[in-house]
Amino acid sequence: NAGVTQTPKFRILKIGQSMTLQCTQDMNHNYMYWYRQDPGMGLKLIYYSVGAGITDKGEVPNGYNVSRSTTEDFPLRLELAAPSQTSVYFCASSLRLAVGETQYFGPGTRLLVL
Amino acid sequence: LAKTTQPISMDSYEGQEVNITCSHNNIATNDYITWYQQFPSQGPRFIIQGYKTKVTNEVASLFIPADRKSSTLSLPRVSLSDTAVYYCLVGRRADSGGGADGLTFGKGTHLIIQP
Numbered sequence A: 001n002a003g004v005t006q007t008p009k010f011r012i013l014k015i016g017q018s019m020t021l022q023c024t025q026d027m028n029h030n031y032m033y034w035y036r037q038d039p040g041m042g043l044k045l046i047y048y049s050v051g052a053g054i055t056d057k058g059e060v061p062n063g064y065n066v067s068r069s070t071t072e073d074f075p076l077r078l079e080l081a082a083p084s085q086t087s088v089y090f091c092a093s094s095l096r097l098a099v100g101e102t103q104y105f106g107p108g109t110r111l112l113v114l
Numbered sequence B: 001l002a003k004t005t006q007p008i009s010m011d012s013y014e015g016q017e018v019n020i021t022c023s024h025n026n027i028a029t030n031d032y033i034t035w036y037q038q039f040p041s042q043g044p045r046f047i048i049q050g051y052k053t054k055v056t057n058e059v060a061s062l063f064i065p066a067d068r069k070s071s072t073l074s075l076p077r078v079s080l081s082d083t084a085v086y087y088c089l090v091g092r093r094a095d096s097g098g099g100a101d102g103l104t105f106g107k108g109t110h111l112i113i114q115p
Helices: none
Strands: A004-007 A010-013 A019-025 A031-037 A043-051 A054-057 A064-066 A076-078 A087-094 A109-113 B009-013 B018-023 B031-038 B045-050 B053-056 B061-064 B070-075 B084-092 B109-114
Touching: A004 A087, A019 A031, A019 A087, A019 A109, A043 A064, B009 B018, B018 B084, B018 B109, B031 B061, B045 B053, B045 B061, B045 B070, B070 B084
Parallel strands: A010 A109, B009 B109
Antiparallel strands: A004 A019, A019 A076, A031 A043, A031 A087, A043 A054, A064 A076, A087 A109, B018 B070, B031 B045, B031 B084, B053 B061, B061 B070, B084 B109
């Protein structure tokens, strides 16, 4: 049971480039999330999904897109990278949707936009 | 949504007991209190959750007074490896109508353990 896995671990992008951050979970969780964590700060919700084909915006969705074609995968797309998107990105999953439900996090993807 | 307040940082020494308090004055009846731990370069990890009184597991204890306006995470006999950021979250479970509102981790408490 690998839990939540993310690739890549680290990436440098030039301004205007695009990339997809991959996230996969093997716990058969319906609910998946993308967060970003800026240096010295907490985690902010970008997007979340309640199941295959259903996604919704979180607190900071601008500049990102998501899709959910399977239960296991929840990729995050950056179309036109900007320096403000330099951050660490965490994917998470949970069995149920609520603040009081346990979330399982991946190891993160560190992104630097120059 | 119940707002939480925690100390930004704390430090202690190996072998000591560490108590981190979280204030949540406007906690709602159906809200649970959940603590996560985040090591450097890793995602947060669930440590403990409680509703009232005291909860203990192999990692920590959680003390919640009767008015539930605060909670204290207690780490017994800390070691260097307990150096991490600790987050307090307050919110409902799914069976009480919980949703995505409030899914934000604040700055947490940066705990530094020294030899």
